Amino acid sequence: MTFVDAHCDTITTIMKTGEALKSNTGHIDMDRLKKYDSFVQFFAAFISPEQAKMGALRRALDIIDKLYREIEINKNDIMLCRDYNDIANAIKSRKVAAVLTIEGGEALEGSLAVLRMLYQLGVRAITLTWNYRNQIADGVADSVTKGGLTPFGREVVAEMNRLGMLVDVSHLSESGFWDVISLSSSPIIASHSNAIKICSHSRNLTDEQLLALKKNGGVTGINLCPYFIVNEGKAEIKHVISHIEHIVGLTGEDTLGIGADFDGIDETPVGLEGVQSISDLINELLKLNYSEALVNKIAGENFLRVLKTVIK
Template structure:
């Protein structure tokens, strides 16, 4: 065959191959349509921590349009159709009793800086209304979640201050106990329980978070804490980045009985993409993540499911979900598994919007309730890095035990607040 004819054949074959490769995947087409109608709201992204690790939060030294050492940058956000993101203000447990509050404030600050530096991409958000507004403007609503109760240094005043700075959820623990709550490692047997769940101050904190309108995040806590909070919180809870324990029996995941309780109380479980929590191994595929979505839907319904990728906070991600840009593929996979349009839209963002709106309604219903100004007993937080100013029978160099009357007041106040929280 003449060379020109051979070339023509190759050209035809190439055109056919290109046509086949570029043929639209009907599930992806449908996924992108749904994502244009409902914001994808992700519960947890650790880009702020990467900005600290790689640049010490010096945003002048980085361009999020070209950054290529993270799972998240602006082009990936656009390709991934990210409608709203809870950016994690995370600092390690090593900072507990030291400079955790300062470091957390710096992480909150860097999220504000991101929004100020890239206003065409990010809109700072603190409410359900802000999320819908940002989505209508084709911007990514940027909310803040503080990951770890050690970040507030056992201070309700610090909690309130962070709320005023825009923080809209607190993960009660990370991977260490606080003076008022047990972390998930207790359930592995690798750490002892200190509180059998929550201490009395921990229960005070739940009441105050309800009053503020701050989402309670139960990722990283023990099952005992999960149950206590689900029983007492007037507002629905979130798991910002946790998966299904039955699919992968890692203690960071959520057992079936808790999934059902989350359904009963109107909360949400936002599925984590970390391989170790997806397959309990170092490797995973996109389909394995979809298995968690399917299981949660089967056990407790599509009304409690969300996305909580944990991008830039983990070292291993499933094949097909390597960065933020890939999330539409997971949406298409759910559609391929016969999820309805409404179920997908619920998981994309409607479930989280419902939870946030309900939390805001609880806040508004409690607007006549005074801020809780009863401090944690000094004996529960006494350490070499903490002063004792304001506590009775103590001074800055020698901290004694708290006054018995203060202890009685603590017990009475905690009981009254629990009754308020449990009242219809």
């Protein structure tokens, strides 16, 4: 079984704490990732609202540099993957396959040239916005304006399609989501978003959005942030499974994966305290008589399909 986690903030977090990727007190480190035979981990360069106002590109480059340095330190166990062949080779070599992403299109600073240079550095997915408006689109926190993609944002989607990059609509306003759906010639992802039918947080996706994602051939990654899982009370594995059941029941087997948001969330559901617990979630699905084929798709195959289609 190959596991894919489509979103974590681990590199940004260890820059703050001064810890290392090999072993740390966060949710993800190499010591825990190496316990899996086959793991593809998306590593995000997160641009915070404060950094978005000034020096967004510099911040993205600092985080990318940190990932590069950590990969060099741990080169026997992890490799940066620029295309699907790299991912396949990493899996074959029993190395963690690292996919570099950016969370927050502010890093582009309004320039397609910057987008192309970030691609050259290995960036293969961009979350177009965080919660707020930028040069590309409105985020979910600005949805009251009903704003979607800007003219520049439309150019960004087209250029990402041309380059072979995953367009990530997590954090994007609903209007922006529908703009991306109408414009993208490639499958898109919502790297870390749940079902609003189960939990009414604005970061989650409506049934209509989930069905559109299915039609597009895209995938959403189950987010383990408790605020996106339950409306009130303590989040547990059973509540995560409620989102899984809803999305699979609505869209079928091909639209769901994992986007844990580890090291980007302050707390986790009970029983899912870090990357070491992802297998526990999968085992719980098997105990509930989910077919092995479906569990394999949720664990990683659905995201692998999109990666193979988009980043070639």
